[in-house]
Amino acid sequence: MSAPTTDDLHAITEQVWLSYLDPEGVNPFLPSPDAPPSPHVIAAVSVTGAWEGHVVMTFSERAAELSSAALLGMGDDEVTPDDIADAVGELVNVIGGNVKSLLPDGSLLSLPHVVTGESAGNTRWPAAVEVCRLQGSWQDEKIAISVWTSKSAGEGA
């Protein structure tokens, strides 16, 4: 079964940035091989059914604030923790929905799940393996997007 690739994530991310986070095309997301530091915010949606796995976005604290402010059209000093949870949840929902369009029919997308603060760095996906990752920076702040699939699917079960 074909799985999403980093190139797919790049194409989806470009679309999302041009539509919502960088409509003027002046602050694109810049992919980078550097490993991101421990994240402060994690947003995830799960896929179940014909394909099983997770689509996960990780943000530095500042990246989450900047993303939320851009989505809400407000100053980054005005966003509240609730704004951030809503905004990054919606961001991963949009990216997850587009990833899902690459997966077999019969796959279902969950509602988003967001973890913030120190707990974010401890988030684990014990039943899944990473199949692709796009990481980089936006306005000098780290963001990573990864797709994980069920270990049993990875073993060809």
Place this chain on the structure above:
Amino acid sequence: MKILIADDSRVMRQIVTRTLRQAGFSGHDLVEAADGRQAHDLTISEKPDLVLSDWNMPEMTGIEVLRALRAGGVNVPFGFVTSEGTDEMKQMAEQAGALFLITKPFTAETFADVLGPILG
């Protein structure tokens, strides 16, 4: 015209509102619903002229809202604004009576093209 925007994300309701304005559809009366149940109930009580609905929402999904409305004899023009645009979902949407399915991320141009014939 009165437009109902149904999405469980306040951020996305705001983006839809902003995009309607950017697409040249200012001055319409906007009503917001934060989940599927609210979307269903507000469609009946507020009688909007158009419903723009997310698909994946708590309480009722967008497709459940549309099916319940049609089963109840409510034939309001209804379209989806969703992150999921598979052929399978487009087909389900069409069969249930949706006029269109706009995929997130969307632009003001997409809104103008799709909603122009409806909003004038």
